[in-house]
Amino acid sequence: MGRNAKGALRNIGAYFGERKRLRGKPSPALGKCASVTGVKAIRRFTVRTVLPESIAPLGKLAGNLRWSWHLPTSRLFEEIDPVAWEESGHDPVSFLGSVTREQLQQLAGDEKLVRRIQELGADLESYLTEPRWYQGLGDDAPRSIAYFSPEYGISAVLPQYSGGLGILAGDHLKSASDLGVPLVGVGLLYQAGYFKQSLSRDAWQQETYPVLDPDGLPLTLLREEDGSAAKVVLPLPNGRQLSAHIWRADVGRVPLLLLDSNVSENDDAARNVTDRLYGGGGDQRLQQELLLGMGGVKALRIFQRLTGIPAPEVFHTNEGHAGFLGIERIRELMDPSNESPMSWEEALTAGRASTVFTTHTPVPAGIDRFDRAQIEHFFHAGLAPAVPTDRVLALGAENYADGDPTKFNMAVMGLRLAQRANGVAKLHGEVSRGMFSGLWPGFDAREVPITSVTNGVHVPSWVDPQIADFALSHFGAESVLDAQWSKVYDVPDTDIWALRRSLRSNLVDDVRRRLRASWKKRGAADAELTWTDSVLDPDVLTIGFARRVPTYKRLTLMLRDPARLKALLLHPKHPIQLVIAGKSHPADEQGKRMIQDLVRFTDDPEVRHRIVFLPNYDIAMALTLFPGCDVWLNNPLRPLEACGTSGMKAAINGGLNLSVLDGWWDEMYDGDNGWAIPTANNGASADERDDIEA
Numbered sequence: 001m002g003r004n005a006k007g008a009l010r011n012i013g014a015y016f017g018e019r020k021r022l023r024g025k026p027s028p029a030l031g032k033c034a035s036v037t038g039v040k041a042i043r044r045f046t047v048r049t050v051l052p053e054s055i056a057p058l059g060k061l062a063g064n065l066r067w068s069w070h071l072p073t074s075r076l077f078e079e080i081d082p083v084a085w086e087e088s089g090h091d092p093v094s095f096l097g098s099v100t101r102e103q104l105q106q107l108a109g110d111e112k113l114v115r116r117i118q119e120l121g122a123d124l125e126s127y128l129t130e131p132r133w134y135q136g137l138g139d140d141a142p143r144s145i146a147y148f149s150p151e152y153g154i155s156a157v158l159p160q161y162s163g164g165l166g167i168l169a170g171d172h173l174k175s176a177s178d179l180g181v182p183l184v185g186v187g188l189l190y191q192a193g194y195f196k197q198s199l200s201r202d203a204w205q206q207e208t209y210p211v212l213d214p215d216g217l218p219l220t221l222l223r224e225e226d227g228s229a230a231k232v233v234l235p236l237p238n239g240r241q242l243s244a245h246i247w248r249a250d251v252g253r254v255p256l257l258l259l260d261s262n263v264s265e266n267d268d269a270a271r272n273v274t275d276r277l278y279g280g281g282g283d284q285r286l287q288q289e290l291l292l293g294m295g296g297v298k299a300l301r302i303f304q305r306l307t308g309i310p311a312p313e314v315f316h317t318n319e320g321h322a323g324f325l326g327i328e329r330i331r332e333l334m335d336p337s338n339e340s341p342m343s344w345e346e347a348l349t350a351g352r353a354s355t356v357f358t359t360h361t362p363v364p365a366g367i368d369r370f371d372r373a374q375i376e377h378f379f380h381a382g383l384a385p386a387v388p389t390d391r392v393l394a395l396g397a398e399n400y401a402d403g404d405p406t407k408f409n410m411a412v413m414g415l416r417l418a419q420r421a422n423g424v425a426k427l428h429g430e431v432s433r434g435m436f437s438g439l440w441p442g443f444d445a446r447e448v449p450i451t452s453v454t455n456g457v458h459v460p461s462w463v464d465p466q467i468a469d470f471a472l473s474h475f476g477a478e479s480v481l482d483a484q485w486s487k488v489y490d491v492p493d494t495d496i497w498a499l500r501r502s503l504r505s506n507l508v509d510d511v512r513r514r515l516r517a518s519w520k521k522r523g524a525a526d527a528e529l530t531w532t533d534s535v536l537d538p539d540v541l542t543i544g545f546a547r548r549v550p551t552y553k554r555l556t557l558m559l560r561d562p563a564r565l566k567a568l569l570l571h572p573k574h575p576i577q578l579v580i581a582g583k584s585h586p587a588d589e590q591g592k593r594m595i596q597d598l599v600r601f602t603d604d605p606e607v608r609h610r611i612v613f614l615p616n617y618d619i620a621m622a623l624t625l626f627p628g629c630d631v632w633l634n635n636p637l638r639p640l641e642a643c644g645t646s647g648m649k650a651a652i653n654g655g656l657n658l659s660v661l662d663g664w665w666d667e668m669y670d671g672d673n674g675w676a677i678p679t680a681n682n683g684a685s686a687d688e689r690d691d692i693e694a
């Protein structure tokens with residue numbers, strides 16, 4: 001067998017074939033989509049089958065997540081079998097798994113298709129290897145950069161995110177890939193991701209935790225040369241251990257390493273450390289963060305050894321959750337078995353010089369804090385024997401006015417371990433300088449060394465394919481990143497309106513489908529649901545509101561004056577319609593109450609054809625929702641929305657923003673691209689403020 005065929009075979013890897021359960025008792029109730037509470041994940045193993053050589057590149061095209069923003073590739077899958085593509089939920093791995101041997105033989109005989117597959121395979125190969133923007137920067141640019149985040153929202157097929165922080169991390173990897181930035185991502189693989197949201201009959205949020213099968217995901221297990229799984233091990237108190245395997249996802253050119261504690265050598269508690277994202281608190285959260293930070297650096301070192309990539313010269317942490325990476329690097333530098341181990345001060349200085357910290361939230365609940373005693377307990381187990389624990393404790397100490405001396409604060413440690421720190425919008429930079437000024441006593445808040453870099457979105461991921469096609473056919477823009485976009489002003493308005501109507505129609509269809517499914521879950525029979533077929537109108541101005549549901553985002557502000565909202569929805573000449581979505585954190589009763597209030601409003605037969613709440617907001621929903629809305633609404637309590645990115649996604653699809661001047665909108669609103677919702681001045685009480693801003 002030639003080298004190429006072998007390479008292709010290896011890449012096809014876990015991506016398809018017959019599935020067999022290897023571990024645990026086979027149970028028809030469990031599997032990729034089963035909802036499981038208190039039952040250990042059962043994993044299936046995918047037996048590799050052979051792709052005919054002529055279509056072998058399909059394996060790599062499915063396995064590299066670049067398809068999620070490379071339209072010709074996702075269209076190729078669709079073309080091969082539109083029905084199976086739809087049924088797979090646009091998931092190439094599961095799609096290829098469903099294609100039969102006969103179909104594969106047939107494909108291999110279709111000359112035109114084979115040519116496309118070969119061309120796209122070659123295109124991916126050159127995308128992965130050719131010099132890009134970064135390669136023009138010269139030799140001074142870092143040869144490798146590590147990026148740590150507790151969550152990554154890359155595609156609906158890899159549900160390892162809860163909201164904006166994760167989506168940003170996903171977009172960051174994709175943009176780095178397009179630019180050729182030599183990034184390596186590090187994170188955790190959660191057995192159930194975040195959670196799936198549905199509603200009870202009385203509109204209360206229900207959470208389920210479907211267990212994911214890593215073998216059915218676009219991941220490959222990192223293996224040692226002898227074929228055994230590469231492994232990271234951390235000592236835990238009472239002689240226990242936390243082991244983790246390392247899964248690799250390929251996000252274009254960027255490898256992403258995800259640590260997974262669900263391995264047989266762990267005891268049950270250790271196996272469950274990575275069970276879900278933002279699930280447990282206390283010790284479980286601390287162990288997740290120790291695994292992410294310290295385990296993540298160890299995983300990187302293994303990856304370096306196995307692939308020969310250069311050691312990262314910069315370590316970037318996306319929020320404080322991964323802050324222990326700094327301690328692990330200090331541990332490495334102080335290791336007594338080194339030829340000349342560094343002192344604490346030297347190691348801290350060396351580590352700091354190559355560390356960047358991004359703070360993401362001015363909301364205290366968004367920042368992890370542990371008891372000092374907890375940190376002590378874990379470090380005494382030997383996580384970093386040569387590193388003095390009191391120095392570690394001092395890094396996270398809230399030893400400033402209003403600080404709590406019994407707490408260990410991850411954001412504070414992040415700032416103390418980083419040479420550079422930034423917020424995620426201009427206004428957020430300013431707020432952060434004030435918020436953390438206690439760490440720089442004697443400095444004016446203005447002089448606190450926290451800058452800002454405003455978040456962005458990865459445009460090719462979020463522009464609707466219809467818009468990309470429109471641009472190509474109307475003014476020859478080959479890519480959504482093309483400078484030709486100013487030519488949009490030469491296009492007749494009627495064409496733009498037709499395009500917008502088509503996008504709105506797509507959304508309306510999706511809403512009807514989702515709403516019916518939701519009502520069936522809530523216990524309604526089909527016969528009661530004919531009304532869902534005519535919910536929303538593709539010719540009515542459509543306003544969208546979708547985001548997580550923490551209090552500060554004020555999901556229910558629109559209900560402040562229900563009669564007024566009703567009048568707007570039912571206006572005889574110029575009605576509006578509203579599409580709303582969002583998950584509340586499972587422990588947040590207040591958030592769930594807001595969802596309930598809102599859903600009860602939308603359940604009213606008088607308005608239910610003009611206002612809907614869609615359960616389970618996620619990337620898949622977002623891809624239809626942003627382009628389908630004419631106006632994107634955001635009404636957070638200023639300045640608590642650090643940046644916000646959903647409005648940017650609406651904007652690049654031609655939507656107008658209607659938003660409080662917070663986060664990105666505070667700096668991007670130009671008087672023409674939407675509307676600013678005025679903010680009440682600081683003297684107002686919370687209630688007055690809601691009244692005024694509503």
Ligand SMILES: *Cc1c(COP(=O)(O)O)cnc(C)c1O
Nearest residue numbers: 163164547618619622644645646
């Ligand atoms: C963009 C996005 C978010 C973040 O939006 P914000 O405006 O920052 O709240 C959350 N979830 C999904 C699915 C998204 O696409």
